[in-house]
Amino acid sequence: MDDPRKGTNYGEAILAAYEYLLATYPKVFTLGQGLWSPWYVGNSMTNLDKKFGQARVIDTPISELSTTGMAIGASLLGYRPIIVYPRMDFMILAMDQIVNQAAKWRHMLGGQSHAPVTFRSIINRGGEQGAQHSQALHAWFAHVPGLRVVMPYTVQDARDLLIAAVLCDDPVMYIDDRWLYGNVIDALPPVTELRLVDQRPEVRRVGKDVTLVAASFSVHLAMQAAAALEPEGIACEVIDLRVINPLDVAPVVASVAKTGRLCAIDGGWRTCGLAGEVIAAVVERLPVSVLQAPPRRLTLPDAPAPSSKPLEELYYTTVAQVAQTARELCAMRRVG
Amino acid sequence: MPEPVVSPEPLPTPFASELGSLADPGRHHAPLEIAGEDPRGLLDALRRMVLIRLCEQAIATLVGSGEVKCPCHLGVGQEAIAVGVVKHLTARDHVFSAHRSHAHFLALVDDPALLLHEVFGKATGSSRGMGGSQHLIAADKGFTGSNPIVGGVVPVAVGAALGNKMDRQGNVAVVFFGDGASEEGGLHECLNLAANFVLPLLFVCENNFYASQMDICLRQPSDRISRFAEAHHVPVRVVDGNDLVAVSHAAGELIAEARRSGRPGFLEATTYRWLGHVGHREDIDVGIKRKLDDLVQWKQRDPIARLRQALQTTGHLTPGAFAAMQQEIQARIDQEVAAARSAPYPDPAVLLDYVYCQGGS
Numbered sequence: 001m002d003d004p005r006k007g008t009n010y011g012e013a014i015l016a017a018y019e020y021l022l023a024t025y026p027k028v029f030t031l032g033q034g035l036w037s038p039w040y041v042g043n044s045m046t047n048l049d050k051k052f053g054q055a056r057v058i059d060t061p062i063s064e065l066s067t068t069g070m071a072i073g074a075s076l077l078g079y080r081p082i083i084v085y086p087r088m089d090f091m092i093l094a095m096d097q098i099v100n101q102a103a104k105w106r107h108m109l110g111g112q113s114h115a116p117v118t119f120r121s122i123i124n125r126g127g128e129q130g131a132q133h134s135q136a137l138h139a140w141f142a143h144v145p146g147l148r149v150v151m152p153y154t155v156q157d158a159r160d161l162l163i164a165a166v167l168c169d170d171p172v173m174y175i176d177d178r179w180l181y182g183n184v185i186d187a188l189p190p191v192t193e194l195r196l197v198d199q200r201p202e203v204r205r206v207g208k209d210v211t212l213v214a215a216s217f218s219v220h221l222a223m224q225a226a227a228a229l230e231p232e233g234i235a236c237e238v239i240d241l242r243v244i245n246p247l248d249v250a251p252v253v254a255s256v257a258k259t260g261r262l263c264a265i266d267g268g269w270r271t272c273g274l275a276g277e278v279i280a281a282v283v284e285r286l287p288v289s290v291l292q293a294p295p296r297r298l299t300l301p302d303a304p305a306p307s308s309k310p311l312e313e314l315y316y317t318t319v320a321q322v323a324q325t326a327r328e329l330c331a332m333r334r335v336g
Numbered sequence: 337m338p339e340p341v342v343s344p345e346p347l348p349t350p351f352a353s354e355l356g357s358l359a360d361p362g363r364h365h366a367p368l369e370i371a372g373e374d375p376r377g378l379l380d381a382l383r384r385m386v387l388i389r390l391c392e393q394a395i396a397t398l399v400g401s402g403e404v405k406c407p408c409h410l411g412v413g414q415e416a417i418a419v420g421v422v423k424h425l426t427a428r429d430h431v432f433s434a435h436r437s438h439a440h441f442l443a444l445v446d447d448p449a450l451l452l453h454e455v456f457g458k459a460t461g462s463s464r465g466m467g468g469s470q471h472l473i474a475a476d477k478g479f480t481g482s483n484p485i486v487g488g489v490v491p492v493a494v495g496a497a498l499g500n501k502m503d504r505q506g507n508v509a510v511v512f513f514g515d516g517a518s519e520e521g522g523l524h525e526c527l528n529l530a531a532n533f534v535l536p537l538l539f540v541c542e543n544n545f546y547a548s549q550m551d552i553c554l555r556q557p558s559d560r561i562s563r564f565a566e567a568h569h570v571p572v573r574v575v576d577g578n579d580l581v582a583v584s585h586a587a588g589e590l591i592a593e594a595r596r597s598g599r600p601g602f603l604e605a606t607t608y609r610w611l612g613h614v615g616h617r618e619d620i621d622v623g624i625k626r627k628l629d630d631l632v633q634w635k636q637r638d639p640i641a642r643l644r645q646a647l648q649t650t651g652h653l654t655p656g657a658f659a660a661m662q663q664e665i666q667a668r669i670d671q672e673v674a675a676a677r678s679a680p681y682p683d684p685a686v687l688l689d690y691v692y693c694q695g696g697s
Contacts (some may be wrong), residue, residue: 029502046406055502061532066491066525073495073509076480077430081495096522100485101492108471109481110464110682145691169693197694246692311425 008188011181013155014044017162018082020191022052025080026167031058031067032084032120040086041122042181068094068119072102072171075117080166085121088175089135102171103146107231118165123177123216123267125305128312134305138215139274141173142245148172148196149245153204153219155185157242164196173194177217177267199243201251207235210261212324213252213278215241218265218317225322234330244274249281256282260292261329265322268297293332296325345582351553358606361633367645373581374619375652378643381423381580382653384446385415385640388439391448394669395438395455395469396616403677404455406468409484411439413415413578413610417542418637420441420583421510423602424591427478427547428505430496433512435470435484436542436609440512444477449672458679462499465682466690486547487513487520490539494526497537501598508536508594516547518561527568530600538590539565539602542577546626548613565602577605578639608634617634 008016021028030048036059038045049057060067071081085091091098098119106114125134142149148170152158158176165172203227204219212222219240226236232274237255241247256262261283264275275297283295297319306312357363370378392412398404411418418439425431425444433440441451441462454461455469462472470484480496483489493511500507518541526597530537541561545552552559562572571593573586583605590601610631611618618631649652 061525061528063525063529065522065527066494069488069493069522069526070493070495070498070529073492073497074499074502076492077503078498079499096485096488097491100488101483105481106693108463108467108483109473110461110466111686112464112473113475113481114693148692160686197692202554281655 007184007186008155009182010155010158010176010183011043013159013188014162014176014189015046017159018045018048019051021163021166021175022048022056022270023187027078028080028082029056029058030082030084031060031071032086033062033181034086035059035084037295041084041177044176045084064090064093065097067118067206068097071117072097072105072115073114076113080116080118082118082120082166085119085293087124087133088121088137089132091121092137098141098147098173098325099144103144106170107146114169115171116169117171118162119171119173121173121175123175126179126312126316128309129305131304132306133189138175138244139224139268139272139277142247142274144245146171147245148243150174150196150243151216152176152242152327153180153216153240155183156188159188160191160194161196161199161242163191164194164199167193168196175216180215180220193329195241200248201241203251203255204235204240205236205238207237209235209259209261210263210329211237211239211252211255211328212263212265212322213239213241214265215244215274216267218267221317221319221322222265224319225326228319229326232327234326236326241328247281249278252278253282257286257290260290260334263293263322263325263329264295264297265317266297266299267317268300270297270302275299289334292334293329295331298322298325343418349554350557352558354558354563355606358574358576359559361608361630361637363580366642367634367649368579368581368642370581370646370650375647375650377423378580378647379652381419381584382640382643382647383661383665384419385580385643386662386687387446387448388415388418388442389640390662390665391442391451391669392438392450396456396611396674398455398673406455406457406470407454407614408469409436409614410611410616411436411609413634413638414542414544414607415439416580416583417540417577417605417607418512420580421540421587423584424588425510427476428507429478430480430493430500430507430509431512432480432489432493432496432509433482433614434486434514434517435510436514437472437482438469441472441474441479441482444479445474449675450650452669452672453676456679457681458676459682460676460679464653465687466686469550481681487517487522490517490523490526493537494529495533497530497535497600500536506595508538508591510538510540511670512540514547515541515552515561516544516631517556518564519547521655524564525563527570531568531570534592534598535597535600537600538587538594539570539600540587541602541604543604543606544609546609546613560604562602562604566599570602571598572602572604575605577607578637578642580639580643608637630651677682
């Protein structure tokens with residue numbers, strides 16, 4: 001890992017987004033548990049309460065359901081709240097408000113009202129934290145029409161997609177991953193506001209042999225695997241999805257049309273997950289003759305996160321597994 | 337031979353009524369006490385209550401005939417609470433409601449067209465045909481939204497109250513819900529949030545003693561829902577919800593306090609629905625049946641008849657004028673039912689277009 005004192009890391013990029021939003025837009029405020037002593041959220045919210053005041057950086061009681069409703073209700077009046085869940089697992093207590101209220105508000109009221117609220121949830125796992133402190137539930141939320149779901153991988157996206165999420169008129173689930181907080185870039189360029197609706201998957205590495213598709217930390221795994229495979233003569237194309245709902249698979253389809261091989265990597269569970277969705281969406285859009293090998297997916301096994309260290313090492317996908325899967329795909333060629 | 341194991345009889349649900357005469361269907365049948373009240377205000381309230389009553393009865397007929405198919409939770413018998421609260425609000429306040437929301441909507445909107453078109457699922461309805469009975473909006477009148485997840489809209493109302501507080505314009509939020517919603521955990525969180533953050537929010541509990549088919553005596557140890565508000569230090573008023581004057585005074589005080597100091601309030605208003613939980617029939621509730629005697633007696637506590645009699649006894653209303661008022665409202669309803677029948681359904685494109693504000697699907 002790079003020296004965090006040089007450049008800007010992922011957590012600091014999120015902090016920069018908050019500072020930009022709170023300084024630029026008076027209707028933006030943020031709320032959640034622990035925001036006046038934000039050690040739960042790494043370096044991503046340090047001193048915001050001191051800079052912008054405790055009326056706009058609101059520390060709340062332990063009431064996920066109702067504080068979430070509180071953010072939604074304020075958004076209906078034109079505010080742009082960011083509600084923070086330092087650990088995604090606890091957000092499940094707010095499911096009714098996110099899924100039944102925010103995501104459906106506009107549709108069920110005939111497009112006459114909308115909830116421009118941002119749910120910022122954090123995937124925070126490893127370190128023997130176990131089943132209820134480790135989950136990556138993005139696929140659940142991506143299943144819900146009306147809820148945009150954003151998963152930044154790059155340091156710049158960590159800042160720019162949070163700003164885009166808050167400026168978007170729809171409810172947005174912004175998910176960052178603590179395992180990315182150490183990633184650094186030399187210097188963040190000045191903010192350019194992006195329209196979230198225009199954001200598409202990005203090709204992070206160009207290659208001709210196999211397409212690796214992922215979001216968030218799984219892109220990090222794919223990039224490392226791609227670097228490891230280069231000396232072996234395997235050229236991986238790595239696609240960072242960035243926005244997983246609505247999911248734009250066109251860039252993935254274009255890539256697989258070129259490489260003929262697809263591996264989807266996801267930090268969530270296998271069944272009904274993001275990796276399966278990517279594979280299905282690609283396969284149904286390509287003629288069967290294009291594929292050189294059956295697509296593969298790398299996901300968590302369908303089990304809760306264990307606590308014990310050796311089991312944890314078995315549980316999470318590694319760079320070596322991604323590289324090996326890519327090798328196996330590249331060893332296959334369509335016959336006939 | 338071993339003795340057979342016999343389960344002990346289950347203990348009865350411990351229940352004690354704490355509402356006194358407010359929960360007694362045999363009481364409060366007399367005409368309202370209206371000395372000192374503004375008769376014009378009362379006549380306007382009566383007219384709105386009749387609008388609600390006749391509109392709900394028209395919808396019941398349409399549900400019965402099968403013409404209206406969406407689930408309709410009708411509020412016949414509960415009209416005074418909506419009208420008594422809403423008269424203290426402006427279009428800049430924010431009102432939320434749940435599944436039984438027609439009365440609140442009509443009290444604010446004061447016209448049957450948008451609701452009638454909506455229950456027909458037509459593009460000319462309040463939610464452009466996307467909501468049906470259960471999802472209503474009239475933002476320009478202050479009706480911010482209703483939906484049928486029990487207790488689900490209460491946290492959203494807390495957020496509107498937070499927005500009102502940040503706006504510093506003296507506007508308030510009001511949320512209507514039933515006694516059943518007090519069994520959802522979210523309501524208790526919301527009472528704490530409203531008290532803790534000092535939010536200008538009026539909680540209005542329409543306590544009709546039934547959650548769907550279940551009598552409150554089988555659900556809670558007490559029938560007094562406002563005890564939960566007291567536990568969170570939210571000021572409480574408990575009134576006969578079929579007494580327009582009592583509702584109006586209590587709501588007026590709590591709303592004025594919310595505007596002045598930003599503090600929340602809790603109004604518990606006892607009432608009774610004349611129809612089943614959903615649909616057009618009195619006896620539709622499945623499972624544990626309501627007592628017929630109770631229904632007959634509650635109809636004697638009719639909020640409309642009690643106000644009408646008071647206005648007639650004091651010479652502010654004649655039977656002829658009341659009949660004319662009813663006929664005029666009925667004609668307006670009939671006109672809109674006919675218009676709704678021939679109005680267009682939503683364009684198929686909106687199925688996807690309404691999902692996101694821009695682009696998306």
